[in-house]
Amino acid sequence: MDGLTRSQLAQRSRVNLETIRFYEGEGLLPPAPRTASGYRKFSENTIDRLAFVKRAKALGFSLEEIRELLHLQDGHADPCAEVRDRLRTKLSVVREKKEELKKLEAHLSAALRKCNRTLRQQSKHPEACPTLRQMANSDVHGGEME
Amino acid sequence: MDGLTRSQLAQRSRVNLETIRFYEGEGLLPPAPRTASGYRKFSENTIDRLAFVKRAKALGFSLEEIRELLHLQDGHADPCAEVRDRLRTKLSVVREKKEELKKLEAHLSAALRKCNRTLRQQSKHPEACPTLRQMANSDVHGGEME
DNA sequence: CTTGACTCTGTAGATGACTACAGGGTTTAT
């Protein structure tokens, strides 16, 4: 028999049982088809969808934004031109995030190198580790964000 | 006279007035030095620090995690080896996020290309735009995340 | 045909991250 129950889906995708219902209500999952007695039956690919939501969340997208991404994905066959515009917007957001992460990675790995250097020399003079200082100002772009 | 008032800092870094006090309380900003009458005086680089917080938030880090990043950055001269371990952990988190974003970018730009192709041909047969379908399953890594 | 595990709905509680007062002191401009 195909179709997962809510708790099966919860286990398989490692989200809370109640969260599934919540997501359905929020439009992040499509309304699940029901059995005669009203039990939800989820298809396998709901697992993928939940994984997608999880990943997008971890990248700093709100549920609202994720809903948009999913609608784009579901190809709610709009006047395609509008879809394209939204895609462009999302794409630029994603690229900005990538840039920010690149900077952050650079800061962290520089700090790590410094830290390692210090540790290697610690046999001679213990103490110290002036750790890392300013990794904050990755360019102070006078920019909005809201 | 040097030192920004709370509202000056708020304006310059485009965060809410109250958020500054909140962040101070949460340890995301160091306790600001005060004037004789108890007014806070912020240094210029607090602006950078707030910018850092904003960026990190947009990348999906919680305030808790950001506090850790900042502590690392402040070089609270710990047994350096422990700092290094934390740096490593953060670094791997950042790299994972980068990977996820790369996938997401690929999905979105593929969708965009498809969308554009369709639009270019629309003179002949309007309608259609089977938009994008599955960009969700970027590999179904059977993985945790919490 | 009962019992225990599971489902449903609706609603309330929890957590993180702000945001907005209220009541009172301080500074500045007139």
Added chain:
DNA sequence: ATAAACCCTGTAGTCATCTACAGAGTCAAG
């Protein structure tokens, strides 16, 4: 020297995102 514009603290309210009941129905095993 008084009003407007700020600052302080403490506390309460808001919004997003879950998470946990409570009360009632359903299903599968013994």
